Amino acid sequence: xxxxxxxxxxxxxxxxxxxxxxxxxxxxxxxxxxxxxxxxxxxxxxxxxxxxxxxxxxxxxxxxxxxxxxxxxxxxxxxxxxxxxxxxxxxxxxxxxxxxxxxxxxxxxxxxxxxxxxxxxxxxxxxxxxxxxxxxxxxxxxxxxxxxxxxxxxxxxxxxxxxxxxxxxxxxxxxxxxxxxxxxxxxxxxxxxxxxxxxxxxxxxxxxxxxxxxxxxxxxxxxxxxxxxxxxxxxxxxxxxxxxxxxxxxxxxxxxxxxxxxxxxxxxxxxxxxxxxxxxxxxxxxxxxxxxxxxxxxxxxxxxxxxxxxxxxxxxxxxxxxxxxxxxxxxxxxxxxxxxxxxxxxxxxxxxxxxxxxxxxxxxxxxxxxxxxxxxxxxxxxxxxxxxxxxxxxxxxxxxxxxxxxxxxxxxxxxxxxxxxxxxxxxxxxxxxxxxxxxxxxxxxxxxxxxxxxxxxxxxxxxxxxxxxxxxxxxxxxxxxxxxxxxxxxxxxxxxxxxxxxxxxxxxxxxxxxxxxxxxxxxxxxxxxxxxxxxxxxxxxxxxxxxxxxxxxxxxxxxxxxxxxxxxxxxxxxxxxxxxxxxxxxxxxxxxxxxxxxxxxxxxxxxxxxxxxxxxxxxxxxxxxxxxxxxxxxxxxxxxxxxxxxxxxxxxxxxxxxxxxxxxxxxxxxxxxxxxxxxxxxxxxxxxxxxxxxxxxxxxxxxxxxxxxxxxxxxxxxxxxxxxxxxxxxxxxxxxxxxxxxxxxxxxxxxxxxxxxxxxxxxxxxxxxxxxxxxxxxxxxxxxxxxxxxxxxxxxxxxxxxxxxxxx
Amino acid sequence: xxxxxxxxxxxxxxxxxxxxxxxxxxxxxxxxxxxxxxxxxxxxxxxxxxxxxxxxxxxxxxxxxxxxxxxxxxxxxxxxxxxxxxxxxxxxxxxxxxxxxxxxxxxxxxxxxxxxxx
Numbered sequence: 001x002x003x004x005x006x007x008x009x010x011x012x013x014x015x016x017x018x019x020x021x022x023x024x025x026x027x028x029x030x031x032x033x034x035x036x037x038x039x040x041x042x043x044x045x046x047x048x049x050x051x052x053x054x055x056x057x058x059x060x061x062x063x064x065x066x067x068x069x070x071x072x073x074x075x076x077x078x079x080x081x082x083x084x085x086x087x088x089x090x091x092x093x094x095x096x097x098x099x100x101x102x103x104x105x106x107x108x109x110x111x112x113x114x115x116x117x118x119x120x121x122x123x124x125x126x127x128x129x130x131x132x133x134x135x136x137x138x139x140x141x142x143x144x145x146x147x148x149x150x151x152x153x154x155x156x157x158x159x160x161x162x163x164x165x166x167x168x169x170x171x172x173x174x175x176x177x178x179x180x181x182x183x184x185x186x187x188x189x190x191x192x193x194x195x196x197x198x199x200x201x202x203x204x205x206x207x208x209x210x211x212x213x214x215x216x217x218x219x220x221x222x223x224x225x226x227x228x229x230x231x232x233x234x235x236x237x238x239x240x241x242x243x244x245x246x247x248x249x250x251x252x253x254x255x256x257x258x259x260x261x262x263x264x265x266x267x268x269x270x271x272x273x274x275x276x277x278x279x280x281x282x283x284x285x286x287x288x289x290x291x292x293x294x295x296x297x298x299x300x301x302x303x304x305x306x307x308x309x310x311x312x313x314x315x316x317x318x319x320x321x322x323x324x325x326x327x328x329x330x331x332x333x334x335x336x337x338x339x340x341x342x343x344x345x346x347x348x349x350x351x352x353x354x355x356x357x358x359x360x361x362x363x364x365x366x367x368x369x370x371x372x373x374x375x376x377x378x379x380x381x382x383x384x385x386x387x388x389x390x391x392x393x394x395x396x397x398x399x400x401x402x403x404x405x406x407x408x409x410x411x412x413x414x415x416x417x418x419x420x421x422x423x424x425x426x427x428x429x430x431x432x433x434x435x436x437x438x439x440x441x442x443x444x445x446x447x448x449x450x451x452x453x454x455x456x457x458x459x460x461x462x463x464x465x466x467x468x469x470x471x472x473x474x475x476x477x478x479x480x481x482x483x484x485x486x487x488x489x490x491x492x493x494x495x496x497x498x499x500x501x502x503x504x505x506x507x508x509x510x511x512x513x514x515x516x517x518x519x520x521x522x523x524x525x526x527x528x529x530x531x532x533x534x535x536x537x538x539x540x541x542x543x544x545x546x547x548x549x550x551x552x553x554x555x556x557x558x559x560x561x562x563x564x565x566x567x568x569x570x571x572x573x574x575x576x577x578x579x580x581x582x583x584x585x586x587x588x589x590x591x592x593x594x595x596x597x598x599x600x601x602x603x604x605x606x607x608x609x610x611x612x613x614x615x616x617x618x619x620x621x622x623x624x625x626x627x628x629x630x631x632x633x634x635x636x637x638x639x640x641x642x643x644x645x646x647x648x649x650x651x652x653x654x655x656x657x658x659x660x661x662x663x664x665x666x667x668x669x670x671x672x673x674x675x676x677x678x679x680x681x682x683x684x685x686x687x688x689x690x691x692x693x694x695x696x697x698x699x700x701x702x703x704x705x706x707x708x709x710x711x712x713x714x715x716x717x718x719x720x721x722x723x724x725x726x727x728x729x730x731x732x733x734x735x736x737x738x739x740x741x742x743x744x745x746x747x748x749x750x751x752x753x754x755x756x757x758x759x760x761x762x763x764x765x766x767x768x769x770x771x772x773x774x775x776x777x778x779x780x781x782x783x784x785x786x787x788x789x790x791x792x793x794x795x796x797x798x799x800x801x802x803x804x805x806x807x808x
Numbered sequence: 809x810x811x812x813x814x815x816x817x818x819x820x821x822x823x824x825x826x827x828x829x830x831x832x833x834x835x836x837x838x839x840x841x842x843x844x845x846x847x848x849x850x851x852x853x854x855x856x857x858x859x860x861x862x863x864x865x866x867x868x869x870x871x872x873x874x875x876x877x878x879x880x881x882x883x884x885x886x887x888x889x890x891x892x893x894x895x896x897x898x899x900x901x902x903x904x905x906x907x908x909x910x911x912x913x914x915x916x917x918x919x920x921x922x923x924x925x926x
């Protein structure tokens with residue numbers, strides 16, 4: 001016998017619970033839904049585009065009536081639940097339907113606030129809340145001329161914009177002297193008012209409405225000072241109140257909203273409540289992102305996951321008025337104990353303010369240029385220290401400014417590719433987001449593959465997602481490692497260190513992993529974190545390594561492998577070349593190529609030949625080049641002072657020395673180095689993770705370069721005089737990156753995340769700290785610097801490279 | 809169970825947990841997987857996406873992630889995990905007394921029947 005689940009409220013929050021629940025536990029409940037409105041559920045945040053004529057009502061439907069039937073959900077449309085009998089565990093409607101429940105969800109939303117003034121019942125006076133209101137407003141716009149919107153908040157301005165687009169003469173009436181006072185400071189509000197005035201909307205600020213005049217239909221709005229203005233349509237947009245009437249009648253604990261715990265349960269454990277009707281930790285929310293977060297937790301609870309908790313949301317605001325760019329979040333007003341940093345360009349109507357408390361970003365208001373809104377919001381939610389970014393904070397994330405125009409992607413034609421790895425164009429992404437109602441980046445990745453490979457297009461995909469989902473899209477604060485846990489990479493790392501976890505199974509047990517053996521995303525990361533934290537002690541699990549690191553060769557598109565022997569500093573000799581040639585002949589290797597890192601790549605080696613290839617190469621003195629690993633790859637060099645007429649130092653010897661010190665070291669992602677013998681920089685050291693350039697007085701050290709996914713030139717770390725110093729700084733930097741870089745995070749994004757000043761502090765200014773880091777690197781090399789090829793070429797290990805049995 | 813030839817293909821302990829071994833057959837390479845719960849599964853060693861060698865993938869739960877483009881294939885059904893769509897032929901497999909037996913289609917059956925084995 002299935003349990004009976006009843007949902008009261010067929011809106012965005014309630015139906016999100018049902019959708020999530022169907023995905024988690026489709027067979028667990030018989031579901032009945034009551035909705036007061038006579039439709040399937042629709043996306044309320046898109047009402048403004050409907051009013052403005054930019055969308056049709058049927059374009060904002062989330063689930064049509066058929067959708068419910070196909071899933072066996074009983075839907076009662078246009079029926080209002082009037083009674084919840086908690087003793088009998090039944091609900092009753094105004095039309096006499098009686099429905100028993102085992103679990104009940106209240107998602108009754110909110111009600112618009114109607115000013116208690118004379119004339120509020122006249123024809124032509126509407127609220128702005130649902131599709132019916134929008135229809136009334138559209139119908140009035142076809143017959144009448146003068147519209148007055150009471151309320152200069154988010155909703156009021158969107159209503160004003162919509163009505164004006166429908167051809168009405170619109171006046172906005174506001175009680176306070178500035179618009180959107182809950183979201184904007186005075187400067188931004190003034191700019192907004194100027195923009196809207198320039199478009200023809202009139203404003204009457206700091207006035208109190210005292211009455212609506214007229215006999216049958218409204219004709220004018222009267223103010224407390226006795227003045228009045230003509231009106232054929234009055235829209236009340238003075239705020240909303242949680243709709244708690246049913247909950248109160250049913251004896252549930254209520255204050256402003258229905259009181260719920262972190263599990264979204266009301267004072268009756270069988271009754272959950274989500275959405276705008278809810279008060280959680282003192283907060284009521286009216287934006288979609290927090291409602292969806294609540295819905296996800298509620299669904300998980302109903303599916304039997306008692307570990308799912310809602311801990312409140314931080315919200316941000318945008319205005320859905322085409323062509324007006326406005327963003328606000330957090331403590332945007334600033335004030336005591338806060339620092340505000342402000343940028344203002346009156347001519348261009350651009351205003352930016354960020355508010356800091358200590359070294360944390362706590363609020364932001366952007367007007368005119370909101371491209372960086374998401375980034376600020378991210379920094380706020382993650383509570384990242386922005387001390388190092390302070391000087392450049394108002395100019396946004398530097399790399400993205402260089403990457404150029406996130407904004408631009410919205411203007412691209414549909415057939416232009418966004419994700420070049422998987423060949424996914426913009427139209428396909430937008431269509432899939434809309435068609436499947438996707439809400440998260442992960443979902444977009446799963447359904448379209450866009451941003452699922454190299455990740456370079458992630459900001460653009462997020463931008464498309466934000467545009468499609470509505471303006472309340474926000475990326476998760478500190479994303480969980482994967483779907484096996486709610487913990488972030490950083491949280492897991494701290495736990496490994498603090499609790500001295502030494503194996504994957506210990507992590508899975510101690511940190512309550514959802515899947516007994518993790519997944520292909522978390523296992524390789526965790527294996528690295530274990531080795532990095534406890535070299536020599538942690539258990540290395542080869543089954544947690546990606547195939548390349550398990551096979552110690554690079555898997556190619558046809559399932560064959562490529563083998564790259566290490567060639568120290570790019571230097572070789574006739575004996576080595578001859579041995580390689582012999583291996584190529586003996587194993588009939590089809591392709592031999594010089595890599596970009598000055599080595600020889602043997603491509604097309606059969607898996608079963610790998611041990612043989614390695615054994616022969618080992619005989620000639622080669623070790624593995626780790627061309628496959630999240631590890632030190634290569635140290636590129638030029639010929640330096642030994643041969644070059646410009647060379648100032650022996651860059652080749654320096655490169656060989658660095659490679660001999662660091663080969664075999666596991667790092668969060670691949671790690672590349674280069675050493676140039678003079679500032680002409682022939683070894684291209686300025687696009688490497690660690691670059692060294694010889695100068696007359698010694699060496700200039702560079703960090704955080706990337707020639708790959710996103711081109712990034714290095715930052716100069718410092719200058720040093722001796723080779724011994726180069727070594728120490730190099731090892732210290734690698735160790736710092738190994739300690740703090742997240743798995744699959746190259747040094748370039750790592751450096752941008754923590755800031756150059758921080759790295760300089762740790763590696764340059766703090767001499768004792770540097771020595772300690774370098775020493776820790778050397779210590780861990782005792783465990784890591786072993787040639788994997790030598791171990792695997794032994795006859796005992798060869799078994800795993802051949803079929804267990806050959807029946808062909 | 810369809811009439812099939814049960815063939816001993818080796819000892820369970822020679823297949824690493826959360827890993828696999830390959831059996832070469834006239835039908836192509838078959839990957840025999842062993843997961844962390846010691847369940848054993850057999851799939852054609854060819855990802856439905858671009859033909860990647862599933863045997864080299866990371867095994868987690870009853871899934872294997874293809875090493876080429878990380879498609880996840882269900883070990884017990886051969887189906888790609890949604891939203892990806894595709895299916896790889898699977899083969900009956902059982903463990904008796906520590907020995908792994910693979911059920912190959914009877915000699916009269918053709919390759920065309922590979923998809924229907926169960």
